[in-house]
Amino acid sequence: MVPASQVLEPLRRTVRETSARLDKQVTLELSGGEVRLDRRILDALKDPLLHLVRNAIDHGLESTEERRAAGKPEAGRLTVRLEPRGSRIAVVVEDDGSGLSPSRVRATAVRRGLLSADEAEKLSDAQAARLVFQPGFSTREQVSATSGRGVGLDVVQATAQRLQGSVDVAFTAGRGTRFTVDLPLTLAAALGLLVRTGTTVSAIPSDSVNRILRLNPDDVGTVAGRVVARLDGEQLTFLPLAEAIGLPRLPLALDSGNVQAAALLTVGEDKVLFAIDEVVGQQEIVVRSLGRHLKGVRHRRARRCWTTAAWCQCSTRRSWCARRGQRRARWLARRRGLASSCVTTRSPRASP
The missing domain is CATH 3.30.565.10 (Histidine kinase-like ATPase, C-terminal domain)
Structure with missing residues (x-):
């Protein structure tokens, strides 16, 4: 200090x-x-x-x-x-x-x-x-x-x-x-909520998670070209988590008429619903840079999960929105830090 x-x-x-x-x-x-x-x-x-x-x-x-x-x-x-x-x-x-x-x-x-x-x-x-x-x-x-x-x-x-x-x-x-x-005052380990989408496990800072819920197909619709979900009388933007962190879009349970698990994230006064498959658990994480040798890697930052020594990658909101260039991406750019909160976890083959 x-x-x-x-x-x-x-x-x-x-x-x-x-x-x-x-x-x-x-x-x-x-x-x-x-x-x-x-x-x-x-x-x-x-x-x-x-x-x-x-x-x-x-x-x-x-x-x-x-x-x-x-x-x-x-x-x-x-x-x-x-x-x-x-x-x-x-x-x-x-x-x-x-x-x-x-x-x-x-x-x-x-x-x-x-x-x-x-x-x-x-x-x-x-x-x-x-x-x-x-x-x-x-x-x-x-x-x-x-x-x-x-x-x-x-x-x-x-x-x-x-x-x-x-x-x-x-x-x-x-x-x-x-x-x-x-x-x-100090950079300590943050508690992350581990969620799975397909074969990918991602960590979302727990203090950004409002709640985990299930959506019925009737709860989701389109308004002015934007996919929204109705929740507690509000229309909230609904987005697959895999898409938000730069991964290929995966089939949703909603696509086949089934109930869909979702994470409601709150950042400031903004709320966004992300489609997930399931909650895996919680884990402490610490943000670490990829370093100058990997500074050219796009849309990613590194995170180290100390409790399991697993390596993580997190998608950066700014580069993702610049890459997409869509109206929805512009809208997300005004929603502070949501995509940058998500990290993709993979177990390392060997500790560095």
Whole structure:
């Protein structure tokens, strides 16, 4: 465990250089440097914090003239703080700028082909705000040293998910934007629910599983080209787990008119039903990278199941959705981390 000041203090230089390049006055406030975190988490936080700070200065804080006209202090205020919350930590990056513009985000999403105009119009402001985490998303038309390259906030979300955390955004028009990254204090083994689809056993983080249930054929239908299941008065997206993790689609019990087992996953406020064959059990798992030698492997990350020394592979949501390019994949891309939660387990021939 190491103090968070190791990643907070270098942000002072980042703020000085970025504000000078953009000709903006910025006051940086840091707090929580005494909080101690797992070194792996702290190291992984470096790039996401840089992206959030640069994003706040470039997109959030107004120019000196704009702030003066709005009756604000000429120097924008940028706060980066760590807030311990039991066994977890909240990393907050907050500015007192103009606030995120949902309408501008919607327009950008439509222009870049992420959504149709009708889909964008149906999004609430909170849902529209989360589009900033989409890969390649940027409201800047021109590329600069700071913005427009389409690399940034998607890195923040991907890192948070990899560290068993999440990221959220809140805003108030004319008053500022706040990004909150919720993370564990340490990377410990997570409890996974083992489920079988065909001959493949997959592990789903237990804290994402709402419940296991059985669906009748009458419970499943199609709405606007999307397969849905009716559950407790709601229409939820229904998807075979094998398809979600990049495996060939397997016949479902529903196809022959039989009852189908399914796992209801909850991530934030979103719910999705995945078709499975059966629940095998529970097991502790720890996320591990495949390493640089296998970095070219697509759609997979490695997981080690310590209790059985079995090797696992997990499909990454981002690459899977990019590969499919379908409307349903776009919809799933807005559902945070569901596909990336699934790991395919195979027993190794020999321990490395």
